[in-house]
Amino acid sequence: MSRVDPGDFGILDGISEVIATTRSESGIPNAAPIGIIRNQSSDQICVRLFYGSHTRQNVTETGEIVANIMHDPVMYVESTFGDLDLDVFEYPDEMECPVLKNANAWLLFECERSKGNLFELTPVKGVVCNKPPVCVNRGFNAVIESLVHATRYQLKRDPGYLDLIGHYDMIVQICGGNREKEAILKLKNIMEGVL
Numbered sequence: 001m002s003r004v005d006p007g008d009f010g011i012l013d014g015i016s017e018v019i020a021t022t023r024s025e026s027g028i029p030n031a032a033p034i035g036i037i038r039n040q041s042s043d044q045i046c047v048r049l050f051y052g053s054h055t056r057q058n059v060t061e062t063g064e065i066v067a068n069i070m071h072d073p074v075m076y077v078e079s080t081f082g083d084l085d086l087d088v089f090e091y092p093d094e095m096e097c098p099v100l101k102n103a104n105a106w107l108l109f110e111c112e113r114s115k116g117n118l119f120e121l122t123p124v125k126g127v128v129c130n131k132p133p134v135c136v137n138r139g140f141n142a143v144i145e146s147l148v149h150a151t152r153y154q155l156k157r158d159p160g161y162l163d164l165i166g167h168y169d170m171i172v173q174i175c176g177g178n179r180e181k182e183a184i185l186k187l188k189n190i191m192e193g194v195l
């Protein structure tokens with residue numbers, strides 16, 4: 001059993017949403033939101049990576065993935081639907097896998113496919129950065145929910161997802177800060193332009 005405890009990095013029982021960073025075999029960094037699935041009673045930790053993403057391709061090529069624990073809603077939107085600027089990545093300790101500079105914490109995992117879309121994770125090393133604690137903000141959570149519905153809309157074209165995004169937009173306007181409002185606006189623009 002690994003001595004690195006994901007709980008020390010905020011990855012608790014259930015599904016933790018993080019921005020996962022990976023790199024391609026040729027060294028191109030990538031970031032995308034991913035849910036880390038932890039079952040504390042069986043001491044298992046894994047991810048479900050759907051076919052067709054850069055993240056899955058990179059993990060298959062390199063066997064590594066970094067979970068970046070962070071609360072920037074705009075980066076969640078940008079990394080779901082596009083590429084982040086190269087200057088948001090860094091490579092501490094000459095690591096090959098990139099991490100995000102503004103993460104509150106990051107944790108490197110070895111990642112091995114078990115079956116189907118399921119990949120098992122083994123924590124290797126990580127850093128808890130010296131950042132202040134972050135309270136639950138319903139606006140931030142609403143951005144994340146909207147993004148999940150947007151990715152489902154992209155696949156299924158069910159207009160019900162658009163209604164759900166409208167509902168979460170309302171929560172962002174009431175509970176979110178400027179960054180959450182900027183994120184949901186970006187998402188709505190993407191939905192109008194691309195999806």
Ligand SMILES: Cc1cc2nc3c(=O)[nH]c(=O)nc-3n(C[C@H](O)[C@H](O)[C@H](O)COP(=O)(O)O)c2cc1C
Nearest residue numbers: 017032033034035048049050053054055080147148
């Ligand atoms: C909050 C959130 C969680 C997500 N979790 C997963 C996941 O666990 N597995 C997955 O394959 N895609 C997940 N996605 C979708 C990917 O982030 C999305 O397909 C992304 O475009 C993949 O980017 P990439 O091609 O750069 O890897 C999630 C999206 C969001 C917004």
